Amino acid sequence: MNLDEAIDMIKECLTQDFNVEVNFSEYKPCGEKPLNLIAIDGSATFIFNVSTLWLGIIRVCALEYEFENGYYLRDRREEEYVEIISTHKALNDIQDKLLRNFPFATPNFIINELRRLYEINLLRKIAEEKKNVIIAMDGALTTTFLKGLDEEVKKILEICKKNENLLIGVAKDSKTHAFHHSITDVELLERKAKDKDYCYVELPESFIKRCKPPLYGKAYFARLFPKARWFRIDIANEAPPKLVFSQLSCYARSKLSLGYVYPLVEAHKLAIKVNQLREIYEERFKEEALRKGIPLHEILRGITNAEGRSYGAYHTYLDEISEW
Amino acid sequence: MKIGEVISASVLGGIEVKLTLNNPEELRVGYPTIVKGKKYDFYCVVQDIYTPKSKVIERIAGIGKEEMIPIEAHDSAYGNLFPCMAKLKVIQLINEKGELKEPETIPPYLAEVRLARKEDLEKIYIPNETSLPMGNLRGVSFEVNLDFGKLVEKPFGIFGRTGVGKSILCKIVCNSILAKEVGNVLIFDMHQEYGLFSKTDNTPGLKYFFPERVEVFALDPVANREAKPFFIEQSKITPSDIIIAFQDLSESMIDALYILEREKGSRDLVTTIREAEPEEYEGKIHSSSLLALKRRIERLRRFDFVREGVEDSFTQMLSLIKAGKSIVLDFGKYGLSTTSYLFIANIITRRLYSIYTRQEENLPKLILFLEEAHKFLEPKVAQHTIFNKLARETRKFNLILALVDQRPSRIDEEVRSQLANRLIMSLKEPSDVSAALSGVPDKGTWEGIVSTMPPRNVLAMGDALPIPTVIEVLNYNVANLKRILKNMDSEEIKEIASNIDIFD
Numbered sequence: 133m134n135l136d137e138a139i140d141m142i143k144e145c146l147t148q149d150f151n152v153e154v155n156f157s158e159y160k161p162c163g164e165k166p167l168n169l170i171a172i173d174g175s176a177t178f179i180f181n182v183s184t185l186w187l188g189i190i191r192v193c194a195l196e197y198e199f200e201n202g203y204y205l206r207d208r209r210e211e212e213y214v215e216i217i218s219t220h221k222a223l224n225d226i227q228d229k230l231l232r233n234f235p236f237a238t239p240n241f242i243i244n245e246l247r248r249l250y251e252i253n254l255l256r257k258i259a260e261e262k263k264n265v266i267i268a269m270d271g272a273l274t275t276t277f278l279k280g281l282d283e284e285v286k287k288i289l290e291i292c293k294k295n296e297n298l299l300i301g302v303a304k305d306s307k308t309h310a311f312h313h314s315i316t317d318v319e320l321l322e323r324k325a326k327d328k329d330y331c332y333v334e335l336p337e338s339f340i341k342r343c344k345p346p347l348y349g350k351a352y353f354a355r356l357f358p359k360a361r362w363f364r365i366d367i368a369n370e371a372p373p374k375l376v377f378s379q380l381s382c383y384a385r386s387k388l389s390l391g392y393v394y395p396l397v398e399a400h401k402l403a404i405k406v407n408q409l410r411e412i413y414e415e416r417f418k419e420e421a422l423r424k425g426i427p428l429h430e431i432l433r434g435i436t437n438a439e440g441r442s443y444g445a446y447h448t449y450l451d452e453i454s455e456w
Numbered sequence: 457m458k459i460g461e462v463i464s465a466s467v468l469g470g471i472e473v474k475l476t477l478n479n480p481e482e483l484r485v486g487y488p489t490i491v492k493g494k495k496y497d498f499y500c501v502v503q504d505i506y507t508p509k510s511k512v513i514e515r516i517a518g519i520g521k522e523e524m525i526p527i528e529a530h531d532s533a534y535g536n537l538f539p540c541m542a543k544l545k546v547i548q549l550i551n552e553k554g555e556l557k558e559p560e561t562i563p564p565y566l567a568e569v570r571l572a573r574k575e576d577l578e579k580i581y582i583p584n585e586t587s588l589p590m591g592n593l594r595g596v597s598f599e600v601n602l603d604f605g606k607l608v609e610k611p612f613g614i615f616g617r618t619g620v621g622k623s624i625l626c627k628i629v630c631n632s633i634l635a636k637e638v639g640n641v642l643i644f645d646m647h648q649e650y651g652l653f654s655k656t657d658n659t660p661g662l663k664y665f666f667p668e669r670v671e672v673f674a675l676d677p678v679a680n681r682e683a684k685p686f687f688i689e690q691s692k693i694t695p696s697d698i699i700i701a702f703q704d705l706s707e708s709m710i711d712a713l714y715i716l717e718r719e720k721g722s723r724d725l726v727t728t729i730r731e732a733e734p735e736e737y738e739g740k741i742h743s744s745s746l747l748a749l750k751r752r753i754e755r756l757r758r759f760d761f762v763r764e765g766v767e768d769s770f771t772q773m774l775s776l777i778k779a780g781k782s783i784v785l786d787f788g789k790y791g792l793s794t795t796s797y798l799f800i801a802n803i804i805t806r807r808l809y810s811i812y813t814r815q816e817e818n819l820p821k822l823i824l825f826l827e828e829a830h831k832f833l834e835p836k837v838a839q840h841t842i843f844n845k846l847a848r849e850t851r852k853f854n855l856i857l858a859l860v861d862q863r864p865s866r867i868d869e870e871v872r873s874q875l876a877n878r879l880i881m882s883l884k885e886p887s888d889v890s891a892a893l894s895g896v897p898d899k900g901t902w903e904g905i906v907s908t909m910p911p912r913n914v915l916a917m918g919d920a921l922p923i924p925t926v927i928e929v930l931n932y933n934v935a936n937l938k939r940i941l942k943n944m945d946s947e948e949i950k951e952i953a954s955n956i957d958i959f960d
Contacts, residue, residue, distance in 0.1 A: 195533055202529025357523075387516050387524045388537070394530065402533040 145314070152311050154324055158331045159374040161381040166266075167298070168206065169383050170196045170258055171395035173270035174251045175403040176243045179413050182434040184220035186239040189213070189413055191406035192250045194258050196265070197395040199382045209258075210402065213250060217242050229278055245278060252284065259291040259299070266298045266379060268393055270400060273301035273349040273366035285348050289369055298376055299368035301349070302393050306364040310339035310351075321353055321362045329358035332365075332377055352377075356384035360391025459483060460542065460569045462491060465562035470503060470901070471544040473569045478528070480505055480540040485908045486915075486926035487595035488572035489544060493563035496551055499572065499580060500544035501926065503901050507540050544569070545901045547923045554579045556922065574598055580922055588632040588940055594913060594926040604632045607877050607920040608639045608823050611847050613859040615892045616881025620911040623649055624932045625879060626825060626860060627661070630782075634666050635940065639821035639856065640782040642808075644801050646791040646827065650784045651683070659932055662784060671781045673773060675761045675800065676788025683786055687761050688803060689768040691724035696806060696841050698725075700832060701799035702752050708745040709752075715740055716749075726762075729753045759796055770807055777808075780820050798831055802841060805832075809842045812855040821854045829859035830866035838868045847871040865891035877918025882909045896924075 174192035181187070189212065196207035217239050222228030226249065230242055251269065258267055275281045292299045308317050315323075317335075325331060332354035340347055349368035354377050356363070367376050386394035406413075414435055421431050459482075460475040471491060477483060483505055491498035507513075516527075530537050546559035556579070577598045586605025593600050607629075614629070616622040627650065630641050641662070648655035651672045652663045663670040674683035695713040699705055705713070713729075715737070720728035729750055734743035756762055773783055785804070790796040805824060812819055824846075826832060832843040847857050848871070859875070861867060865887040873895050883889045889906050893899045896917060905926060906915055917924035930936050 193533075197531070202525055203531055205531035205533065208533060385523055385525045386530060387519060387527055388512065388530065390519070390524065394525075398531075398533045405534075 148314075152313050152320065152324075154311060154321070154333050156325055156328055156331045156333055157374070158328065159377045159381075161330055162378045166199050166379040166382040167264060168196055168198050168262075169266040169268055169380075169393070169395050170194050170207075170262060171268045171270070171393065171399035172251055172255055172258065173396065173399035173403040174247045174254075175400075175406045176247045177407050177410055177413075178239065178243070179410055179417055180431075180434045181239075182430070184218050186217045186219075186243075187417070188215045188217055188239070188243045188246075189406050190215060190243065190247050190250055191403055192247070192254045193399055193402045194254055195395055195399050195402065196262070197383070197398075203383070203386065203394050205398075208402075209254070211250065211254060212406075213246075215243065215246055217246075226278065229280075233279070248274075249278065249281070252281070252288070255299075256284070256288050256291065259288050259295060259297055262297060263295045264297065266300065266376075266383075267292070268380075268396055269299070269301040270304070270396055270403075271301055272303050272343075272351065272364065273299070273347055273368055274343065275345045275348060282346070282348075289348065293369055298371050298379070299349070300376060300380070301366040301368075302396055303364040303366075304392070304396075306353075308335075308339070308364070310335045317353060317364075318362050321355075325355065325362075328355065330377070330381060331355055332373055334373070335364075354380070355391065356381045356393075357391040360384070363392060458568055458570045459489065460539075462563050462565060462567040462569060463541075467546075467560060467562055471498070471500060471546060471563065471569075473542045473544060474535075475505075475540045475542055476535055477540070478536065480507070483542060484595055486905050486913070488577070488593055488925075490570055490572050490576050491544065491546075491563045492568045492570070493549075496549040496557070496561070496563075497576060498544075498546050498559070498563050498567075499548045499550055499576065499923070500546050501905070501924075502542055503545040503904060504543040505540060506543075507538070510538060513538060542569075545898070548580060550576070550579055556580065572596055572598075581925075582922075586636045586638050588636060589930065590628060590632070590916070591914070591927040591929040594928050599930075600916075600921070600925055600927050602632070602916060603920045604629075604636045605638045607918075608633060608821060608856050609919075610876035611857040611859070611874055612877035612879070612918065612920075613829075613861070613864065613872070613875045613892070614879045614881075615859075615861055615864045615883060615888070616914070617862045617883055617885075617888075620881045621929055622860065622862070622881055623647075623656075624659075624912075625881065625914060625929055627659070627932060628929065629858075629879070630662055630825070631665060631937070632940070633823060634662065634669060634782060639823050640669075640777065640780060641823045641825060642777070642783045642804070643785065643825045644787070644797060644804075644827060645784050646787045646797055648680070648786055648788065648791065651680070651786055660934070660937070662782065665937070666782070669780070669782055670784060671773075671776050672784045672786055673769060674786040674788055675759075675790050675796070676786070679788035680786050684769070684772065685761075686769040686773070686785060687763050687766045688770070688800070689766055690726050690762055690764045692768055692770070692803065692807075693725055693762070694803075694806070695725065697799055697802045698753070700802040700841055701795045702755075703794075703798065703831065705749070705752070706745065708742055709749050712737075712741040712745045712749055724764075726753060726756060755795065756799075758793075759790070759799070761790075761800075770804065773804070774808075774811065777822055778817075778819060794828070794831070797828065801826060802832065805846065806842050808855060809846055812853040813849070815853060819854055821856065823856045823858050825858045825860055827860045829861040830863045833859070833867045833871050835868050838871070844868065844871060847874050862888075864888050867891070869894065875918070877916070877920045880906055880915045880917070881913065882911055883907065 172194045176188055176190040178186050178188045191212045193210040198204045198206050216223055222231050230237055275285050306318055310317050313320050332352045335351040340351055349366040351366045353362045354365050383393045384391050389397045418431055459477055460473040462471055463474045464472040485502050487502045489500045527537055549557040549559055581600055583601040587601035587603045589599035590602045633639050643650050650661045652661055663672055672683040673686040674680040675686050677685040695717050716728050717725055734746050838844045880892045889903050893902050912929050914927050914929055916927055
């Protein structure tokens with residue numbers, strides 16, 4: 133293919149028919165003070181690797197915001213966990229379950245599943261403690277791949293109902309093709325709803341059934357501020373979407389993150405401190421490891437790079453060569 | 457009040473602080489701060505306040521819709537959403553015993569930074585018998601005492617552009633010198649500000665507060681009938697008086713002047729110039745130079761205070777100085793003439809210099825306030841006058857020069873380097889800022905502070921203060937002076953003040 137042909141293909145893609153049936157629903161932004169919103173997010177990083185053993189840190193956090201023509205932080209919770217992960221043999225029950233179902237699981241896969249587990253644990257605590265709030269999880273409302281967790285999620289949904297908490301999940305980046313079109317759903321909606329301000333669409337049931345791990349709510353795409361980008365928002369417990377989006381739109385008016393739920397920005401910032409503070413974790417690990425008799429050269433050899441990869445890995449060397 | 461935490465520090469480069477203030481406008485350049493180290497309190501001044509470049513800000517700048525929530529209405533999980541930074545200049549370390557040390561080390565990361573409090577400042581600014589307050593430390597309600605005894609030991613400078621409060625500062629300095637009895641002053645009062653009342657703003661002058669210790673002379677007795685008239689006997693005029701007065705004499709005119717001085721015989725110099733004919737000096741003086749000089753000299757006829765055969769008032773002035781009086785020379789209508797000012801100031805100073813350096817008797821300390829100092833000390837004219845020497849030597853002879861100027865860059869560098877204390881107000885011309893601070897360690901830091909200081913603020917540095925300090929000069933009003941006068945030792949002054957009944 134030459135360049136001309138490539139450009140023609142792009143042109144064809146851009147001018148193709150977007151005549152897919154999408155049922156937009158409109159809503160009005162909340163005119164009164166909305167419910168407080170608690171944003172939950174988590175992050176994880178590895179700081180040490182020796183052979184098949186990986187030392188990881190997981191951080192999950194929840195931030196409660198009140199909206200009063202501004203976003204005011206009312207409560208916060210941060211939890212941090214140290215995890216040793218082995219891809220060779222299970223070191224605890226959870227890892228055992230994961231390795232049995234996913235024998236070729238990578239350390240990253242395992243630590244991410246653990247992170248989601250801790251997020252769900254934190255969600256349960258928040259759902260029990262708080263009443264009449266919106267709880268916004270970062271990402272779609274999926275369970276983890278761990279078997280048996282569905283029961284835990286069901287319990288959380290019941291608690292939310294009892295305490296009149298609205299549970300939602302907001303995905304930052306969605307690459308789905310739920311409307312069976314070659315372009316992503318976000319792009320499709322942007323093209324089709326140029327003149328619509330506050331609106332949403334529900335994702336087809338067929339799409340939800342295909343999701344793995346399974347969703348525990350209904351999935352929507354919503355525009356929370358006029359002309360802002362679309363975000364996928366999952367709503368649990370069959371809560372009325374008009375009510376939810378009307379409330380959420382207040383939290384999506386930040387000049388900093390127009391159309392996106394601002395407290396989730398802050399929860400994300402807080403969670404990824406686990407990466408930003410890795411030097412501090414490393415130092416502490418070094419001190420403790422030395423104290424317990426691990427030789428310094430072993431410690432230094434095992435410290436991982438910023439992506440959590442071992443420094444000795446050959447691809448690190450290849451990356452360096454590639455920069456030339 | 458906590459204002460931030462240390463994020464980087466260097467002995468040479470200063471301290472960088474992440475501010476926790478919601479609004480950076482609450483902090484200003486020059487404000488005193490304390491960085492709480494583990495062993496020391498680091499006394500610093502704010503050198504700069506800035507917002508770091510942010511890609512996020514660049515992205516969202518210019519986006520504006522009414523419904524949007526502005527960034528200042530966002531709480532962040534980690535302090536301010538977009539924190540501002542400040543650069544601090546470390547001035548002094550204070551140890552646990554309250555002793556002051558040179559800034560030879562740095563505070564640790566995340567050390568707390570707060571505005572300086574009274575108790576911090578009391579460890580640094582300790583009043584003594586010869587000190588008086590000059591105003592508040594910038595940004596803090598704390599009066600800073602200047603040691604006027606130290607100030608008048610050596611030449612000092614008061615620099616600042618027009619309209620920033622230089623005259624008021626001069627008045628405060630003069631009053632304080634008199635109040636503490638650390639010397640007497642001689643002021644060439646061009647705008648009738650220092651006598652009984654200021655003609656400009658009606659504020660009380662030196663004679664008001666110290667009627668027994670201040671004598672006023674007037675070049676224009678009609679305008680000030682209560683002052684003693686001041687006359688210059690024509691024969692006392694020398695070439696340097698003429699060079700200074702006219703400022704624009706060419707080299708050949710200056711040569712001509714000295715030739716005429718040598719050959720004047722029993723006549724005075726002015727008469728000699730007036731009577732000189734070009735043919736008489738052919739081969740010695742170019743005719744055009746002589747004619748130009750004669751034209752200049754004719755301008756002296758406008759000065760009624762230059763007379764032939766009168767008793768020269770300098771003798772009377774000198775005897776008053778010897779008797780411990782301060783002198784205000786009121787220029788009256790001549791105040792608008794730079795020539796008259798330069799002429800008179802040079803004549804008087806030259807003669808005082810001659811008498812003080814002879815050291816024949818024990819003369820009282822006299823502080824000579826020289827406004828428009830650069831006109832006497834520009835390299836071009838300085839070689840023909842005694843001001844260079846005056847700035848360098850006279851502290852040995854009890855005659856101290858106080859240079860008051862708005863263009864310090866035009867003052868000879870060597871003279872500037874002799875100034876033991878500098879009171880620097882706002883200067884905008886970079887060359888003036890640089891010159892006012894020449895010879896000061898870490899000059900670059902202070903340059904930024906001086907060029908951003910508002911009017912009525914002064915950077916005081918030298919041995920009259922423990923550390924360089926930015927001061928908000930006190931309001932020159934009766935209430936404030938009453939307070940200062942109360943601090944005075946002299947019972948006589950208190951009595952005078954109460955008799956005048958201005959304070960009730």
